[in-house]
Amino acid sequence: QYSVGIGGTGSALPEKEITNLDLEKMVDTTDEWIRTRTGIGSRRVADENTATSDLSTEAARKALADADLNPEDVDLIIVATVTPDMAFPSTACIVQKNIGATKAAAFDLEAACSGFIYGMTIAEQFIKNGVYKNALVIGAETLSKILNWEDRNTCVLFGDGAGAVVLQRTEEGMGILSSYLGADGASGDVLTQPAGGSRIPASEFSLENKLHYVQMDGSEVFKFAVRVMGRAAKEALSRAGYDLEDIDFLIPHQANIRIIEGSAKRLKLPMDKVYVNLDKYGNMSAASVPVALDEAVRNGKIKKNDLVVLVAFGGGLTWGSTLLKW
Ligand code: ACO
Known part of the structure; x- marks a missing residue:
């Protein structure tokens, strides 16, 4: 068995921004309501010519460059999304064409906001057992395309974006130490399209x-969300033989600042060890965790040998967590 780690990260965001003040002109809401209830101040929105594969392609190219990897050396592409370009072909196949990863297998995965963590866990298995060497895992969404922009209950919460990682072999004891995935289909009707x-x-x-x-x-x-985020993070830690106090940094799904603060409290983590960017981007579903990870790496928030927990929840209902030694 090989150890599996992240060799490169990348992200892509549409340029167009819709602030809370813009939303005040569109639905019956206020900047104050949105900020205090959710922590969100703004979000990025794809234009009519931009689909999920376009953002995915840009994020993938950046992750490949960061990992110093040629597209022909990619063995597997997984795109986690609830907003594929179309039902088929898969968004992953469109990305494969766009980046010229001619030798890669490619498929989409749907686990809503937990999709990126599901995707990492699947790709990890192929590399761990030696079948593949390099995998691109992408979390990407254009949720703006499936939102009712007249419904203040939902349209204020979400944004568009994409994040990608290259997974590959790493030295023993580094990279992904454990993962935990779960689902509760019986409660799935609380979040649907x-x-x-x-x-x-x-x-x-x-x-x-x-x-x-x-x-x-x-x-x-x-x-x-508040229940499951803390529980999932703890499960990933205990599966690798670690305790709460061992966490150096937490990258949670970015749905609501009150959910993130509630989870941090349950994990006894101060907020300076928790990455938050939902004020700028809102909830980008499967893209939230990889975009936050890419930013945290670039901002120097994550350092060599840090123990980092990624944790998400979402539609399905689903949840997932991963413990990484960076
Ligand atoms: N502006 C003003 N008022 C609003 C708005 C808005 N944008 N949205 C809702 N309201 C009103 C409602 O109409 C309701 O009014 P009423 O009581 O007169 O009917 C009231 O505000 C709702 O108040 P609360 O229920 O107390 O609001 P709450 O504090 O629960 O916050 C929120 C609502 C932000 C939606 C919160 O419940 C939340 O974040 N839930 C999680 C949502 C989430 O994470 N979804 C994504 C999951 S991930 C995925 O898979 C996509």
């Missing part, structure tokens, strides 16, 4: 009833 699949295909009915947009029971998701 009901139409557009085989249950309710796109139709006049789905359009009229706005069923192709994100639907959410915010307070139920909130309660679940």
Whole structure:
């Protein structure tokens, strides 16, 4: 078995920004409400010509450059997303074409906001057992395309972006030390995009009833999130034989500052050991964790030998955590 670590990171964000003040002109809300309830101040939004594969491609190219890796040496591309360009071909196949990774297998993965951690855990297995050497794992979303911009309950929360990592062999004892994935399908109806699949295909009915947009029971998701984030982070630590006090840095899914603060409290972590960027970008679902990771690496927040926990929750319901020695 080989040890598996992150050889490079990259991220991409659309240029267009929608601030809370812009939203005040679009729905019945205020900057004050959004900031105090969520911690979000602004978000990036893709223009009509930009799809999830475009942001994914840019993030992937940056991660490859950071890892000093040629596209032909990529064995596997996984794109975690709930907003693929289309049902098929997969966004991962479009990225494969765009970057010229001609030898790579490619597929999309859907675990909502936990998707990136699911993707890392899957790619890790292929490298650990020697089947593949280099994998690109991308978390990417253009949630703005499936939001009802007249629904203040949801449109203020989300943003668009993409983050990518190159996973490859690393020295023993470094890189991914443990992972933990979970799901509770029985509670999945609190966060859905009901139409557009085989249950309710796109139709006049789905359009009229706005069923192709994100639907959410915010307070139920909130309660679940606070419960599961701390539990998932602790599970990744204990699986590798570590305790709470060993954490150097936490990169949580960026959904709501109150969820992040609640989780940090449960983990007895001061907020200066927790990465937060949702004030700038909102909740980017599967892209939140890899974009935050890329920024934290570039800002020097994560140092060599740090024990870093990535943790996320999302639709499904799903959750996942990974413990890394950087
Ligand atoms: N501006 C002003 N008022 C608003 C807004 C808004 N943007 N949105 C909702 N409200 C109102 C509601 O209409 C409601 O009013 P009412 O009581 O008169 O009906 C009230 O505010 C809701 O208040 P609370 O329920 O107390 O709001 P809460 O503090 O729970 O915050 C929030 C709501 C921000 C949605 C919170 O519950 C939350 O963050 N939940 C988690 C959501 C989440 O993380 N979703 C993504 C999951 S990840 C994924 O997989 C995509």
